[in-house]
Amino acid sequence: xxxxxxxxxxxxxxxxxxxxxxxxxxxxxxxxxxxxxxxxxxxxxxxxxxxxxxxxxxxxxxxxxxxxxxxxxxxxxxxxxxxxxxxxxxxxxxxxxxxxxxxxxxxxxxxxxxxxxxxxxxxxxxxxxxxxxxxxxxxxxxxxxxxxxxxxxxxxxxxxxxxxxxxxxxxxxxxxxxxxxxxxxxxxxxxxxxxxxxxxxxxxxxxxxxxxxxxxxxxxxx
Ligand code: ADP
Ligand code: ADP
Numbered sequence: 333x334x335x336x337x338x339x340x341x342x343x344x345x346x347x348x349x350x351x352x353x354x355x356x357x358x359x360x361x362x363x364x365x366x367x368x369x370x371x372x373x374x375x376x377x378x379x380x381x382x383x384x385x386x387x388x389x390x391x392x393x394x395x396x397x398x399x400x401x402x403x404x405x406x407x408x409x410x411x412x413x414x415x416x417x418x419x420x421x422x423x424x425x426x427x428x429x430x431x432x433x434x435x436x437x438x439x440x441x442x443x444x445x446x447x448x449x450x451x452x453x454x455x456x457x458x459x460x461x462x463x464x465x466x467x468x469x470x471x472x473x474x475x476x477x478x479x480x481x482x483x484x485x486x487x488x489x490x491x492x493x494x495x496x497x498x499x500x501x502x503x504x505x506x507x508x509x510x511x512x513x514x515x516x517x518x519x520x521x522x523x524x525x526x527x528x529x530x531x532x533x534x535x536x537x538x539x540x541x542x543x544x545x546x547x548x549x550x551x552x553x554x
Contacts (some may be wrong), residue, residue: 333359333408333484333515335380339389342375349375351539352389352497357532359484360512364526364547365519367536373519376536377487378546379532380517381411404407404434412474414490420463424454427462431477448476452506464481470500473505486516504529527551 335357342350346509351371357363365373378384379391382405391398398404400432419427428445433484437444447453452472457465462473471491478486492500508527520526529534535543535550543550 333392334392335485335515336392336395337389338392340376340379340386340391341388342372342379342384343387348539350386350454352513353536353539354474355534355541355544357515357517359515361515361532362507362530363515363517363532363534364523364530365423365517365528365534365536366523367519368521371521372488373404373513373536374548375539376490377411377413377517378413381405381409381487389452407481408484410481410486412478412488412491416474416495418462418473419459420548423459423461423463425449425458425498428476428480432480432523435481439482441486444480448479451479452476453502466499471495471499471503475506482521484514486514488518490514490519492520492522497540525548 337353337355340350340353341348349467353376365376367373375384379386391402393401419430422430425445428448428452429441431440434467449458452475454469454476455473457469462470462543465473475488493501495503504525518526518530527550530547531551533543533547534541
């Protein structure tokens with residue numbers, strides 16, 4: 333997959349959340365999107381998942397405008413927003429089964445759920461009610477639902493917010509294994525959470541790209 337972001341701007345009334353972003357991303361890539369609060373990270377992610385329409389510019393997925401990419405949005409994309417809610421009363425496997433039904437996954441649903449439970453290290457929690465899980469475990473349930481459709485592009489907004497140090501480390505391990513054949517974009521305002529697992533760092537601030545490169549280059553500059 334190639335994602336080509338061209339002259340992309342997004343305004344909310346007079347706030348320029350994104351200001352002329354130009355970027356090309358190819359599979360495979362494990363990307364850390366870094367910037368302080370208000371930098372424009374969520375806005376960029378919401379445009380990539382089709383939830384927001386740009387004010388100017390375009391995003392091309394394999395050469396075709398995102399606005400014409402309904403199938404990509406449905407089948408090739410996984411998204412975990414920052415403020416996702418879980419059905420706390422459901423057991424993990426019930427929740428995943430429900431989310432799989434919403435995503436139209438009919439074939440091999442049991443096996444699909446087993447696969448995402450293994451990937452997110454939640455096999456032993458499958459019969460447990462979501463409300464009794466820790467913050468990190470809930471975050472992994474969120475990831476599990478985002479990868480039910482084996483997306484080629486996985487976008488996760490601020491996945492480490494609210495996690496304790498031990499949970500942060502487990503979280504990093506989760507992604508280090510899972511990015512070989514896809515594009516993963518993780519946003520954060522804490523660089524340490526992504527620098528060890530990402531091979532590309534994009535720093536944005538005030539809606540502009542300040543840096544693109546390998547984590548080691550960023551450390552040299554800082
Ligand atoms: P980040 O995810 O990096 O914290 P956001 O993309 O959420 O940044 O926000 C970028 C800028 O756009 C901020 O100044 C924010 O206040 C503003 N903003 C975001 N969403 C809205 C909205 N729905 N209406 C008005 N302003 C918004
Ligand atoms: P309510 O009628 O109070 O909204 P719901 O049964 O719809 O109750 O939601 C129960 C919980 O599930 C809430 O915490 C909500 O945030 C969460 N929730 C709602 N929609 C979704 C969704 N699409 N995916 C995951 N969780 C959701």
